[in-house]
Amino acid sequence: MPLYYSAAARQETCRFDGLAAVLAAASPERSGDQLAGIAAGSALERVAARRVLMDLPLTAFLNDPLIPYETDEVTRLILDGHDRAAFAPVAAMTVGGFRDWLLSPAADTAALAALAPGLTPEMVAAVSKLMRNQDLIRVARKVRVVTAFRNTIGGQGVLASRLQPNHPADDPRGIAVAVLDGLLQGAGDAVIGINPASDNLANCHALLVALDEMRQALEIPTQTCVLTHVTNALTLLERGAPVDLIFQSVAGSQAANDGFGITLSMLAEAHQAGQEAGRGTVGQNVMYFETGQGSALSADAHHGVDQQTMEARAQGVARAYAPLLVNTVVGFIGPEYLFDGKQIIRAGLEDHFCGKLLGLPMGVDVCYTNHVEADQDDMDTLSTLLAQAGVSFVIAVPGADDVMLGYQSLAFEDIAYLREITGLTPAPEFARWLEGFGLAGGILPDAGAMARRLGLPA
Known part of the structure; x- marks a missing residue:
């Protein structure tokens, strides 16, 4: 109409x-x-x-799907899973009225948690378009989404990080050095996660074993992940590999997910298999999802819907499988989708806001590619804003330069900076472990002890 x-x-x-x-x-x-x-x-x-x-009334997004229900399983997931009882407190609101309510004291942490199952991705995308950056921060920081596996992510006062020790040749010793570098600077509580240079099963199995051996040698209360395709993870689980988290990139339409080689039933199977493995100690949130604005457009599978709304729909997919972690790789795809630092900053705040309102443990890979009109100062700005907005975790790589994927992210020392200026801490179990190595309270870290346990030169 x-x-x-x-x-x-x-x-x-x-x-x-x-x-x-x-x-x-x-x-x-x-x-x-x-x-x-x-x-x-x-x-x-x-x-x-x-x-x-x-x-426009919020109910318009229930009555008029952007992508037809009959032809798109993501739309069916969103509408069939909608909790009308949770939605009831805001059901009579317009999008503008909803914005005003979100910014009011009535929308406190408890109210937003209760509301999350009643919100659809299209609703949260719509209200974000009426908000300034400061509004996105003010609302998102009120939301707490707590998940757990070997430690607890998302609690009050916690800023976690993914330690990303990628190596262009998947060399175990090079990876071990990068892991050690990150741990010494307090990174790695969200996950120690590798993007493998080679996605074959034997290589992924070897990397999983190497990561698990490091984790056990240092008795680290964290989780590890090799970011291979979900079907590989299922096969590796069947072969007895030490799979903690099952990873998958997801998108906001059935056609875009077809491009990733996945279906929703496949994700459900993986979620069940991960839980049955029972490797968590303090919780069983076993899924790790990654999204990014522009993925549906790059697959010609956006159905005429804007990329930020498609991103929120991808988050709606992730929500269905109770993930431990979800992050947007906000500046990774390139200038065709986010042209410069200003657009990346806005998109990062939008993605974080929408994910949190939907009830996700939302993180951000604060990043850009070298052909984008952005630089590390832009990443400093976005990461600082996200820390104030209550982001669950961010991603860090050695020297802020991922030599395997060829893009710029945050460095390990950036995690220390964010915690220093905000007073935020690592996940509680991880923080206690860091104290045992002298990595808290300004004490000289025991790097030698860590190196010896990993079989590296002290």
């Missing part, structure tokens, strides 16, 4: 051909939406779309 906004003073009328068009035009400027031909054509059109959006 067409929607209209009339700017009487300028004698102009903007027409939007349905909800998807309104959402796309209301989005902040984004190169991906421009590439798709769905972005607002002017600032006036963007403001007009936001005026239309603020008056």
Whole structure:
């Protein structure tokens, strides 16, 4: 159904051909939406779309799916799983009214936790488009999503980190050195996770064993992961490999997930298999999902929906499987989707806000590729804002430069900086372990003891 906004003073009328068009035009400027031909054509059109959006009832997103229910299993997952009882407190609100409520004292931590199952991805994407950056931060920091495996992520006052020791040749000793470097700077409580240079099963099995041996040698209360395809993880579990977390990149439409080689039934099978393995000690959240704005567009599977709303739908997929960790790789895909530092910063705050409102343990890979108009100062800005917004975890690599994937992220010392300026701490079990190696309270760390346990030169 067409929607209209009339700017009487300028004698102009903007027409939007349905909800998807309104959402796309209301989005902040984004190169991906421009590439798709769905972005607002002017600032006036963007403001007009936001005026239309603020008056739309939240129920519109239940009654008028952006991607047809009959042809898309992600839409079916979202609508069939919608909790109408949880939705009831905001069911009579418009998108603009919902924004005002979120910013009010009534939307406290308990209220937002109770509401999460009643929100759809499209609702949270819509309200984010009416918010300034500070609004995204103010609301997200009120949300707490706690998950657990060998330690507890997402609690009050906690900032966790993924230690990413990627190596261009998957060399175990090179990986071990990177792990040691990260641990000495307090990184690795969310997960020690490798993107393998080679995805064959034998190599992934060897990396899993190496990571697990390091974890056991140092008695680290954390989890490990080799970020291979979910079908590989299932095979490795069947072969008895030490699989802690099952990883998968997910997208916001069935067609885009087809491009990843996955179905929702496949994810359900993996979730069950991971739980049956029973490797967690303080919890059994076994899934790790990664998303990123632009993935559906790059697969020509966005159905005319803007990339930020598609990202929220990907988060809706992740929510169904009770993950330990979810993160957006916010600047990884390239300038075709997020052109510069300003767009990356905005997208990172949006993704974090939407994920938290949906009830996800939301992290961010604060990153960019070298052909984007961004630099490490932009990453400092985004990471600092996310720490204030209550991000569950961020990702760090040696020297902020991933030599295997060829992109820029955060460095291990950036995690220490974020904790220093905010007073945040690692996951509690991990923090106690760090104290045993003198990595808390300003005491000189016992690097030699760690190195000897890993069989490295002290």
